[in-house]
Structure formats: C-alpha cells, structure tokens
Amino acid sequence: MESVKGISSEKEFAIRKGLYLAGLEGVVCDYYNNHAQDYEEYSTITGRTVGALELAKAVARTNPDKDATILDVCAGTGLAGEQLKKLGYTKVDALDFSQAMLDLAKSKNIYRNYICDSVQLHKNNQIDDGAYNILCMNGGMLPGHITPDMLPEFTRITKHGGSIVFNITEASLKCYPGFSEEVVENALNSFVADGSWTSWTKVTANYFGKTGEQCIIYTAIVS
Numbered sequence: 001m002e003s004v005k006g007i008s009s010e011k012e013f014a015i016r017k018g019l020y021l022a023g024l025e026g027v028v029c030d031y032y033n034n035h036a037q038d039y040e041e042y043s044t045i046t047g048r049t050v051g052a053l054e055l056a057k058a059v060a061r062t063n064p065d066k067d068a069t070i071l072d073v074c075a076g077t078g079l080a081g082e083q084l085k086k087l088g089y090t091k092v093d094a095l096d097f098s099q100a101m102l103d104l105a106k107s108k109n110i111y112r113n114y115i116c117d118s119v120q121l122h123k124n125n126q127i128d129d130g131a132y133n134i135l136c137m138n139g140g141m142l143p144g145h146i147t148p149d150m151l152p153e154f155t156r157i158t159k160h161g162g163s164i165v166f167n168i169t170e171a172s173l174k175c176y177p178g179f180s181e182e183v184v185e186n187a188l189n190s191f192v193a194d195g196s197w198t199s200w201t202k203v204t205a206n207y208f209g210k211t212g213e214q215c216i217i218y219t220a221i222v223s
C-alpha cells in the first residue's frame, strides 16, 4: 500500500479520524501546522484533486462569471483554488486557520488574498457582510473543522443571491456522528425554512481519484 512518510493511507485516516472527533480547534490547527507537507502528499497519493475539480465545476455551474469573488473556506494547501484558477476565476481568496497550510498555497501563487483566521459560530471580524459572490469549501465539513451549525456565518459573508458550495465525502457521512446525510440535510432545510436560503441542491461526484470514493456536493442559494 502506498504511504505518506511510512504511514499507510488507512492508518493516516484513522489517526486523523481520532483527532477530528476530539473536536478541539487548537489541536486540529496544530496538526495542520505540523503536517502541511504530509497533507499535500496524502492529497496527491489519494487523488483528492479529482474532488477539488468536481467542486470547482459545481462553482462554475452556479456562477460562470469569472470575475465573481470567491472565498475558499478551509483552503488548506490550495487544492480547490488551483482548480478554480484553471477554470479562469481570478478573484479567489483563501481562508484557513493554519498558517503553514496557507504558506504552502502561497508558494504556488494560487489565491488573491490569504486570510489566516478561523470560521466559528461567531462573527469573523475580518470579513464584511455580503463580501463574496461565492463561498466554497472542499473537504472541510468535518468534526473539529466546520460543522453545519457554522453555516449561518457562511451565509453572512455571502452576497444576497450568491452561492455556498461544499462537499462531504461518503466516508464522513457514514462514520462521523452528527454528519449523516439526514442530520446535514435537516440543517440545510432549516436555513431554507428560516428564510436565510432560497434553496439547496445536491449532486454526487467523485472525490478520491485513487479509490473512486464519492462525495456529495451541496449548493445553496443565499436569500
């Protein structure tokens, strides 16, 4: 089996699963700060570029305007940003709480701005209301990362009529309590019911190019 610095992909997944379920922001942030290069290698070995490309294509379906302003939340080393750039988007900013992950993305000259900050339940003071046409997130909906109850902060940052596009892998939907399809979609329905969103849709797409594991991509339209 292929490995990241001697750790098999399965073991790597098990380690990260434990870490995520601990759910402590500082611990998760430290993990990414200490493993940015390993994470990049893990993404290459598992073919996560496929999932990032599918997410970028979903962004293009919801807003083909290449001048649209986009915030890539949990941007990491820039996997999704790279694909958005290839599709021609020019105003893509990165937000991530790990400076090491952002530094790696910066070395590849992917984004317009690099915002080192955390998305939480409370308001992020660095970003104005309605600042972006699109918020996207590849692989960030996870325990200890972004949870569905943080989506109101995504909504605040997105323009009226703008879109929020994010994915969740099949593995996450199955193995993390609180991230099942039913729980997530109940949360999404509540944002339509309270008038924050006009609608949401979902499509299934490839995520891990190596194994063919799928994800669901959700697209919401902000009221």
Ligand SMILES: C[S@@+](CC[C@H](N)C(=O)[O-])C[C@H]1O[C@@H](n2cnc3c(N)ncnc32)[C@H](O)[C@@H]1O
Residues within 6 Å of the ligand: 028, 029, 032, 043, 052, 073, 074, 075, 076, 077, 078, 079, 080, 095, 096, 097, 098, 101, 117, 118, 119, 120, 137, 138, 139, 140, 144, 145, 146
């Ligand atoms: C699984 S990685 C995904 C990275 C990138 N989107 C990709 O597809 O390769 C999750 C990223 O989210 C960042 N992150 C996790 N929770 C966060 C939060 N609450 N606020 C900001 N960044 C966060 C981590 O530092 C890490 O870079």
